[in-house]
Amino acid sequence: MTTDASIGLIGIGAMGLPMATNLQRRGHAPWVRDTDPRAVAAATDSGLVACDSAAALAQRCDTVIVVVVDAAQVDDVLFGRGGVVHAERPASAPQQTVVLCSTIAPDDTVRFCDRLAGHGIATVDAPISGGPARAENGTLSMMVAAEAATFARCEPLLREMASALYAVGERVGDGARVKLVNNLLAGINLVAGAEGLSLGSRLGLDRRLLFDVINASSGASWIFSDRMARALVHDFAPRARAGILTKDVALAVQMAADAGVATPLGEQALAVFRATVAAGFGDADDAAVIRTLDPDF
CATH class of the missing domain: 1.10.1040.10 (N-(1-d-carboxylethyl)-l-norvaline Dehydrogenase; domain 2)
Structure with a gap:
């Protein structure tokens, strides 16, 4: 299988795994990452390729989709040991984008966005609704807040995950x-x-x-x-x-x-x-x- 080096998904539980398999069915082959061995086993059984750390995934991916449970987990996968910001990407690589699909407080979303910007990484505030069945079908509802240029760059991918895509504005935090x-x-x-x-x-x-x-x-x-x-x-x-x-x-x-x-x-x-x-x-x-x-x- 040829792995699509542009997309990664961190958090492959009840929502993340069907989101990843939806992208796979649409012709992508996203890298995935989870700390739960059972989730990793389910992903690899589906033909997905797992990484040993968030940094290893981010090193390969221009777009990193985060679907973990809460703000503490988001903080860890982005900035903790082996987190996204520690990926070693070549200077010639396109600007990386983190798509935050977790349901977290708006203040946390803004805080993460500011910290990512300090590493040259753009943020899409994109919480989701709809449940596992709609995640697998690519028919989620998604509420997106991002700078216009960032949204334009990511919109085609977002529409592969969400049939109801709502652009709520450019102020990160409004999606949350x-x-x-x-x-x-x-x-x-x-x-x-x-x-x-x-x-x-x-x-x-x-x-x-x-x-x-x-x-x-x-x-x-x-x-x-x-x-x-x-x-x-x-x-x-x-x-x-x-x-x-x-x-x-x-x-x-x-x-x-x-x-x-x-x-x-x-x-x-x-x-x-x-x-x-x-x-x-x-x-x-x-x-x-x-x-x-x-x-x-």
């Missing part, structure tokens, strides 16, 4: 802000949907019938339909882990607090998510919030 507003609503809607289905169940209503009525009525939401369909059949295998959405809602609530904006519903949803994690469901699908409200599920 849009993503956190979305995930705040996702978290609130999920908890509300779980609460409604739990209430109906405790009132003796048929769960499936209630689910169908809600989906056809004003109480419907995409996340209710997706997650509560799983809950109805007791399927809590992780597609989107409860711990991840807990982290995201916490970031959104903190972002609002920093801006002096009250988010009472967000705070209530966050309390339910934290209780879900405390109950041992952090690594389960986030549909497991209903088990916090109704242990019979």
